[in-house]
Amino acid sequence: xxxxxxxxxxxxxxxSREEEEAIRGAMSEVREVRADRxxxxxxEELNTSLMLLSGWxxxxxxxxxxxxxxxxxxxxxxxxxxHAFTLKRLDHNVITMSPCTIAVFPHERLVHLxxxxxxxxxxxxxxxxxxxxxxxxxxxxxxxxxxxxRMAHLFAExxxxxxxxxxxxxxxxxxxxxxxxxxxxxxxxxxHVNRTLQELRRxxxxxxxxxxxxxxxxxxxxxxAEFDPFYxxxxxxxx
Amino acid sequence: xxxxxxxxxxxxxxxSREEEEAIRGAMSEVREVRADRxxxxxxEELNTSLMLLSGWxxxxxxxxxxxxxxxxxxxxxxxxxxHAFTLKRLDHNVITMSPCTIAVFPHERLVHLxxxxxxxxxxxxxxxxxxxxxxxxxxxxxxxxxxxxRMAHLFAExxxxxxxxxxxxxxxxxxxxxxxxxxxxxxxxxxHVNRTLQELRRxxxxxxxxxxxxxxxxxxxxxxAEFDPFYxxxxxxxx
DNA sequence: CGCGGTGTTGAGACCTGTCAAGACGTGTGG
DNA sequence: CCACACGTCTTGACAGGTCTCAACACCGCG
Numbered sequence: 082x083x084x085x086x087x088x089x090x091x092x093x094x095x096x097s098r099e100e101e102e103a104i105r106g107a108m109s110e111v112r113e114v115r116a117d118r119x120x121x122x123x124x125e126e127l128n129t130s131l132m133l134l135s136g137w138x139x140x141x142x143x144x145x146x147x148x149x150x151x152x153x154x155x156x157x158x159x160x161x162x163x164h165a166f167t168l169k170r171l172d173h174n175v176i177t178m179s180p181c182t183i184a185v186f187p188h189e190r191l192v193h194l195x196x197x198x199x200x201x202x203x204x205x206x207x208x209x210x211x212x213x214x215x216x217x218x219x220x221x222x223x224x225x226x227x228x229x230x231r232m233a234h235l236f237a238e239x240x241x242x243x244x245x246x247x248x249x250x251x252x253x254x255x256x257x258x259x260x261x262x263x264x265x266x267x268x269x270x271x272x273h274v275n276r277t278l279q280e281l282r283r284x285x286x287x288x289x290x291x292x293x294x295x296x297x298x299x300x301x302x303x304x305x306a307e308f309d310p311f312y313x314x315x316x317x318x319x320x
Numbered sequence: 321x322x323x324x325x326x327x328x329x330x331x332x333x334x335x336s337r338e339e340e341e342a343i344r345g346a347m348s349e350v351r352e353v354r355a356d357r358x359x360x361x362x363x364e365e366l367n368t369s370l371m372l373l374s375g376w377x378x379x380x381x382x383x384x385x386x387x388x389x390x391x392x393x394x395x396x397x398x399x400x401x402x403h404a405f406t407l408k409r410l411d412h413n414v415i416t417m418s419p420c421t422i423a424v425f426p427h428e429r430l431v432h433l434x435x436x437x438x439x440x441x442x443x444x445x446x447x448x449x450x451x452x453x454x455x456x457x458x459x460x461x462x463x464x465x466x467x468x469x470r471m472a473h474l475f476a477e478x479x480x481x482x483x484x485x486x487x488x489x490x491x492x493x494x495x496x497x498x499x500x501x502x503x504x505x506x507x508x509x510x511x512h513v514n515r516t517l518q519e520l521r522r523x524x525x526x527x528x529x530x531x532x533x534x535x536x537x538x539x540x541x542x543x544x545a546e547f548d549p550f551y552x553x554x555x556x557x558x559x
Numbered sequence: 560c561g562c563g564g565t566g567t568t569g570a571g572a573c574c575t576g577t578c579a580a581g582a583c584g585t586g587t588g589g
Numbered sequence: 590c591c592a593c594a595c596g597t598c599t600t601g602a603c604a605g606g607t608c609t610c611a612a613c614a615c616c617g618c619g
Contacts, residue, residue, distance in 0.1 A: 123550075124550065140456070142456070142460045144460070144464055144465075144546060145546055146464075148464050149464075150459060150460045150463040150464045152455075152456040152459045152460065153456075164449040164452060164453075166445075167442060167445050167446035167449050168446065168449050168450075168453070168553060169557070172453045172456060172457070172550055172551035172553075173456060196438070199435070199438075202441065202445075203406060206406050206441075206445045206448070207406035207407065209445070209448065209449055209452065210403040210406050210407050210448055210452075211407075212452060213403060213448065213449075213451060213452035213455055214403075214407070214411045216391075216452055216455035216456055216459060217379070217381070217391040217392075217411060217412060217455055218411070219459050220389060220391045220455060220458050220459055220462060221381045221383070221389045221391065223459060223462035223463050223507060224389040224462050224506075224507030225383055225385075225387050225388075225389045225507060226383075227574080228574080228575070259596085259597065259598090260597075260598070261596095261597080267463070268462060268463030268464060269575075269576090270575075270576055270577080271597085271598085272575090272576075272577080272578095272599085272600090273574090273575055273576070275598065275599060275600085276575090276599090276600090279599090307383060307384055311362075311363065311411055312411035314407060314411075318408070466606080467606080467607075498564085498565065498566090499565075499566065500564095500565080500566095508607075508608090509607075509608060509609080510565085510566085511567085511568090511607090511608075511609080511610095512606090512607055512608070514566065514567060514568085515567090515568090515607090518567090
């Protein structure tokens with residue numbers, strides 16, 4: 082079940098058999114969680130980190146007005162809160178956007194893992210830095226791209242990230258978010274999400290139906306989004 | 321000169337004399353840079369990281385339209401591109417917003433430093449994760465807060481960050497950005513920045529004059545911004 | 560003294576939000 | 590099996606926030 086995560090790592094760097102086994106050994110248990118549950122609450126003390134074996138998670142913040150902003154989406158193979166390893170409390174909630182299978186990694190085991198394999202410590206530090214790069218790209222989207230471009234960018238990003246872990250079928254993938262939740266990622270109201278989606282459809286760029294997204298014209302989508310996957314740091318490096 | 325950086329670290333965690341000396345020893349040289357210089361270009365290969373001893377830096381991204389978005393501001397004592405230690409190439413530019421004094425830390429020395437003091441490795445990992453938390457807060461601002469609230473939030477954040485490193489004078493601090501540049505942080509045009517600033521002044525929350533910002537009503541500012549410094553992870557922890 | 564960058568102001572356009580209502584689909588209880 | 594409730598999607602009319610364009614004031618500096 083941890084295969085997706087290993088795929089994601091190996092896309093970037095070499096992982097030995099020994100390291101792989103050590104990572105597996107650091108996992109303590111696996112939990113199933115239903116959709117729309119808050120699995121981590123902002124501010125609570127954490128001594129584990131959670132790896133998403135399947136499903137979708139979101140990092141969210143609630144505002145006084147009742148509005149909510151998603152700062153990142155997580156898919157199969159992602160460590161949802163690896164940053165909790167150093168932060169100990171998170172500044173955001175983590176909620177399930179679909180039914181999820183989640184593996185628990187106690188921090189004490191991670192400490193041991195990283196002592197034994199400093200190489201892995203560096204890799205996981207790298208991984209949290211890629212998360213930060215994704216945050217920056219969302220900042221650029223929210224600050225400077227139009228609703229249409231922003232939405233196109235998100236779908237382009239998700240296609241790449243899902244491809245890495247084998248969760249795509251050609252240019253199509255499951256997309257469990259409601260339009261309301263999509264708006265919470267993009268800083269839009271659900272009404273405007275609806276209209277923007279129609280525009281993407283009208284331009285024959287994307288189809289979204291029955292919780293499944295299909296990219297009809299990848300090049301066109303990238304053009305609208307001004308998408309460049311560089312920030313996902315996909316190139317492979319030897320150590 | 322590195323005192324500000326040590327203050328910032330010691331605000332969060334204990335640093336021994338020995339560790340302090342080791343950090344100092346990892347520095348290779350100090351450079352002076354004029355305002356409005358690009359000191360790191362997106363995509364270029366890096367084998368050093370830069371600590372800001374004084375001045376202001378910004379992480380920026382340029383778009384095809386000629387627009388620019390700032391994803392984070394750096395002040396005295398910040399490691400501007402510590403994430404380059406694991407990423408090796410950055411997805412953004414780093415530019416000076418004022419004359420700057422910058423200390424260079426070769427990655428090979430950091431490798432050595434972190435091998436000798438795994439505790440410091442954890443701390444610097446923590447520091448890059450706080451940077452990511454700042455990104456998330458900006459995402460919330462850009463996605464959900466009004467121009468007024470967003471600007472108030474930025475000044476509230478900067479006051480806290482500058483206080484830590486002793487760069488404030490009461491509720492006042494030097495603020496070298498032009499209104500254009502401020503807009504590049506907030507996802508606004510310079511025209512709207514101007515009007516929003518006037519509104520903050522009109523409400524007696526902030527004064528901005530001669531490149532110096534003064535918070536006139538901190539509580540009022542926090543209210544408008546819905547500011548909670550939790551995401552800056554200021555509480556002190558023993559190891 | 561003139562120039563370029565910065566700050567300021569006004570008018571109008573446009574993008575996105577707000578409010579409200581109805582359509583559709585799915586699950587639940589009677 | 591039907592009736593209903595609820596969440597989601599869709600649409601329309603209108604409001605409001607922010608942008609665009611343009612002009613001018615101000616100021617430091619060569």
